[in-house]
Amino acid sequence: MVSRTINRDGVLLLLLTLCSFGLGERGGHGLLPWTVILGLALIKGRWIIDRFMALGPVGGVFRWLLLGWLCATLALIAYAFVGTLPSA
Amino acid sequence: MTVAVVHAAQPSRKAPPGDLAMWFFICAELLVFGILFLAYAFARARNVELFNSSQASLDRVSGLINTLLLIAGSWAVARAVAAIQQGQGRGCSRWLWLGFLLGGAFAVNKVLEFGHTLGAGITLSTNTFYMFYLLLTLFHFFHVLLGMVILAAVAIKAGQGGYRADEHAGVETAASYWHMVDLVWIVLFPLVYILR
Numbered sequence: 281m282v283s284r285t286i287n288r289d290g291v292l293l294l295l296l297t298l299c300s301f302g303l304g305e306r307g308g309h310g311l312l313p314w315t316v317i318l319g320l321a322l323i324k325g326r327w328i329i330d331r332f333m334a335l336g337p338v339g340g341v342f343r344w345l346l347l348g349w350l351c352a353t354l355a356l357i358a359y360a361f362v363g364t365l366p367s368a
Numbered sequence: 369m370t371v372a373v374v375h376a377a378q379p380s381r382k383a384p385p386g387d388l389a390m391w392f393f394i395c396a397e398l399l400v401f402g403i404l405f406l407a408y409a410f411a412r413a414r415n416v417e418l419f420n421s422s423q424a425s426l427d428r429v430s431g432l433i434n435t436l437l438l439i440a441g442s443w444a445v446a447r448a449v450a451a452i453q454q455g456q457g458r459g460c461s462r463w464l465w466l467g468f469l470l471g472g473a474f475a476v477n478k479v480l481e482f483g484h485t486l487g488a489g490i491t492l493s494t495n496t497f498y499m500f501y502l503l504l505t506l507f508h509f510f511h512v513l514l515g516m517v518i519l520a521a522v523a524i525k526a527g528q529g530g531y532r533a534d535e536h537a538g539v540e541t542a543a544s545y546w547h548m549v550d551l552v553w554i555v556l557f558p559l560v561y562i563l564r
Contacts, residue, residue, distance in 0.1 A: 282450045290443030294436055297557075301432045304562030317558050324554050332446045333547045334385050334540075342384045342391045346398065346551075353402045353555060360409035361563060364416045 289331045296320050314361050318354050325350040385449075386541030394548045397511070401552045404507070405559055408500045415496060420564050422497035425488075430481050431561035434474050435553060438512075441470035442550040445519070445543045448526075455533035457526050464523035464539075467546060471516045478509050501560055508552055515549045518542045 300320045303313055326347065330336030335343035384391050412419040448463035485502070492499050522542040525531065531539055 282453075283447060286443060286446045286450060290439065290446075293439045293443075297432070297435050297439060300558055300562065301428070301435075304428065304558070304564075308562055308564055314563060317562055321554055321558050325551055328442065328547055328551045328554065332442050332550070333544055334449070338382070338384055340382065340384065342395070345395055349395075349398045349402055350551070350555070353405055356406050357409045357555075357559060357563075360406070360413045364413050 286331075289327060293324055293327060296324050311362065311365065314358060318358050322350065322354050325354075384544070386537050386539075386544045390541045390544050394544060397548060398552070401504075401507075401555075404500070404504055405555060408504065408559060411496055411500065418495060419497045422495060422501075423560070423564055426501070426561055427481060427484070428561050430477060431557055434477055435557045437470050437474040437477070438550045438553050441467045441474070442547050444470060445546045448523075449536075449539055449543050452526065452531050452536040452539045453533060457529050457531055460531065460536075460539060461523045461527035464519050464526060464542075468516055468519045468523060471512055471519065471546075474512055475509065475516070478505065478512075482506075482509075504556055504560060508549070508556060511549050511552070515542075515546045518545055 300317050303317055307313060308317065329343065329346045329350070333346070335346065444463050444467040448460045448467065451459035451463055482502075482505075485498075490498050490502075492502050519542055522538055526539060
């Protein structure tokens with residue numbers, strides 16, 4: 281049962297990666313594509329942290345440190361990119 | 369009664385998997401990568417045209433393949449941890465070697481990409497984009513190599529029966545490091561290869 285869950289998580293991560301790549305190939309420029317691509321990275325990162333690193337069931341300071349790092353990094357990247365839009 | 373037995377068989381864990389020192393190391397590594405990612409993003413904001421035109425020369429399919437290889441490697445290593453938790457030392461070793469091979473495929477693909485880049489006369493001093501591109505991907509590449517060494521060492525020990533279902537901190541420690549390498553790439557790939 282655990283193996284089946286890991287297999288499912290792996291397949292979902294691969295599919296999300298293909299979605300992210302496909303979106304980038306279709307342009308990848310602008311607020312909406314950036315939000316979706318960085319959002320997919322957030323979902324994938326959280327999945328890695330909670331499922332593969334197995335910090336989800338444990339909780340604690342290291343889970344929050346890693347999730348905090350992921351959220352802060354992606355949010356600041358988004359901020360830097362949005363600042364380059366012509367209307368900004 | 370049944371509920372009590374189930375709870376007794378699955379005690380809730382307080383500590384993260386593996387060696388605590390590895391988690392401090394992982395946090396330090398993530399901090400360094402985080403600073404580099406933000407330096408890239410804000411340097412790009414000051415020179416969007418240069419970054420976009422230089423980024424267009426990258427092989428995005430190669431980046432995609434490497435992402436798929438690293439995720440598959442993380443999946444294999446997660447299966448290795450699940451195997452040793454069930455007391456399957458040999459199975460654990462096989463999954464770790466699969467993770468090692470997928471990491472090796474990533475390394476070979478990356479060497480080809482670096483060869484193509486350097487062959488085109490691009491170096492760290494070509495421009496700011498390539499400086500960040502080479503710095504970030506080379507730094508990550510060395511982490512993959514270190515991860516492969518760790519996976520190989522743990523796979524050999526697991527194959528020799530060095531871990532048990534109730535004592536496998538070494539496998540969890542190696543897995544945590546390998547997943548960190550994957551986590552970093554999950555941010556690096558869209559940042560450097562996709563977003564423009």
